[in-house]
Amino acid sequence: MELLSRLNSPVIYLICGGIIAFVAVICVIFAVRAYKAGKALGIDVSKMKRVITASVTFAVLPSIGILLGVIALSGSLGTPWPWLRLSGIGALHYETQVAEAAAEAVGIGGLSIAGMTPEAFVTIALLMSFCIMWGMIFVTVNGKAYSNKLTAPKNDSQKAKKKGKLNLSGFGDIAMTAMFIGLVSAYIASYIGSIVSGDGRFTFTGSLLPLAVAIISAATMGVFMRLRKMKGAEWLDSFSVAGSMLVAMISAIFLGKIL
Amino acid sequence: MNEEKDLKQTEAYQKYLNTTHRLGRVFTIAVLICLLGAPFLMGAYLSASPNLPAAAKAFLGVGLVYLISCIVEYLIYLPMLGAGGSYLAFITGNLINMKIPCAMNARDIVGVKSGTPENEIISTLSIATSSLVTILILAAGVVLMIPLQPFLQSEALQPAFANVVPALFGAMACKYYRSDRKVALIVLTFMILLYTFLPSLLGSVSMMVIPSGALAIGLSYLSFRKKQKEAADA
Known part of the structure; x- marks a missing residue:
């Protein structure tokens, strides 16, 4: 318990809080620059304001979910470090897994304050930072070249047109939507796969709850999309995803008792 | 006159883009140093x-799994997010469960196309805003940790918070499945058949985005090519 109070000490809060404040400043700088550039490019200011409103409402519920991750990890790693990890580079599904693996490797058996030592904590913290830093490295080293390459298809399509080849302009958006269909399908299918084969092939013992929540959320979204077609209902766009999630999550509280 | 304005x-x-890359690189390196340095700083206190062999x-x-996962995320998500959005998203994390859907949602609301300056601006605004919301909610949560803990961790609320991701992807499925029902x-x-016959894959759903996305893009490409050929023949 003495270690836990040291992990929650003002010094650790200062180290972690300072980095979080730095990340917040970076977000503000990027947001202000984008807003000003958008204005200079002639993007409708009301559109940008709608994006900001929609992003705020969209982010609230997942953020509360992330806060639960902080609470869950705070019992073994103290509060400031999980707070930093999940405010910054980290991801909800990733942190516990890596922390658990690191805890086993340092020989404390698992992620628990009972066996935690200062050396184990520092090792776990280092590994949590190290394992997930690659995206930052790639985007720093190759981000400019890669994004320049992606904006090049205009010239390719013009060349293709001249040569009589297939024109790929316009496929970029289709590919993005397709990628998203793939992403969503990988997750929705996993809920069905878990029901059927979660405990071994065709055991049918998995929980129905995630699938039921996804269906309720989709149905609510469908209602939002219908309402959106009504005149003067554009404002609904900003709340449709967050609203659908909220309805589905409230349903989960009740469905959790029966499913 | 218009040409001059366009130019x-x-x-x-x-x-703007060049400065974004320059700032993005500097800030990303600075955050990396902070994140890798923090364990040593806490260790000094x-x-x-750290036990380096362990x-x-x-x-x-x-x-190693996360190394591969990061490579895939970088290759797939940078085109979706644009330059500014990518630097921010990789610094602030929570890509699949928040940043990507949030940016796509914002993009759809205002109807911009990928690879355009509008997409770059909207995506950066969206990711910066959602990141700030997370930072603020987490900061408020940490301050209110003691009074909030019993409520947030109450057994009755657990099914709701355990199902944030299904709720998110359900809503997004309704939106995106309409755009190409067949695909x-x-x-x-x-994917259902894959998980059913190979249940071990259920443990690595984030990696399964690769075959799933590749299949969706492949099918969309075939359909796109077919439509183009039909248009050319007509």
Whole structure:
């Protein structure tokens, strides 16, 4: 318990809080620059304001979910470090897994304050930072070249047109939507796969709850999309995803008792 | 007159992009140094050093998976997010469960196309805003941790918070499946069969985005090519 109070000490809060404040400043700088550039490019200011409103409402519920991750990890790693990890580079599904693996490797058996030592904590913290830093490295080293390459298809399509080849302009958006269909399908299918084969092939013992929540959320979204077609209902766009999630999550509280 | 205005806008946008890359690189490196330095700094306060052989062992066990996952995320998500959005998203994390859907949602609301300056601006605004919301909610949560803990951790609320991701993807499925029902149906069926017959894959759903996305893009490409050929023949 003495270690836990040291992990929650003002010094650790200062180290972690300072980095979080730095990340917040970076977000503000990027947001202000984008807003000003958008204005200079002639993007409708009301559109940008709608994006900001929609992003705020969209982010609230997942953020509360992330806060639960902080609470869950705070019992073994103290509060400031999980707070930093999940405010910054980290991801909800990733942190516990890596922390658990690191805890086993340092020989404390698992992620628990009972066996935690200062050396184990520092090792776990280092590994949590190290394992997930690659995206930052790639985007720093190759981000400019890669994004320049992606904006090049205009010239390719013009060349293709001249040569009589297939024109790929316009496929970029289709590919993005397709990628998203793939992403969503990988997750929705996993809920069905878990029901059927979660405990071994065709055991049918998995929980129905995630699938039921996804269906309720989709149905609510469908209602939002219908309402959106009504005149003067554009404002609904900003709340449709967050609203659908909220309805589905409230349903989960009740469905959790029966499913 | 209009051409001159366009030229000025293009030049201003190019300048904006170059500065975004420069700032993005500097800030990303600074955050990386902070994140890797923080454990050592905390170690100095706790009078402890990291056990590097144990860290290396754990990295080989679990870290390599995340190395591959990071490569995939970088290749797939940078085109979706644009330059500014990518630097921010990789710094602030929570890509699949928040940043990507949030940016796509914002993009759809205002109807911009990928690879355009508008997409770059909207995506950056969206990711910066959602990141700030997370930072603020987490900061408020940490301050209110003691009074909030019993409520947030109450047993009755657990099914709700345990199902944030299904709730998110359900809403997004309704939105995106409408854009190409045939592709959605084929990909979803394929993935269900894959998980059903190879249940071990259920443990690595984030990696399964690769075959699922590749199949969806492949099918969309075939349909796109067919439509183009039909248009050319007509």
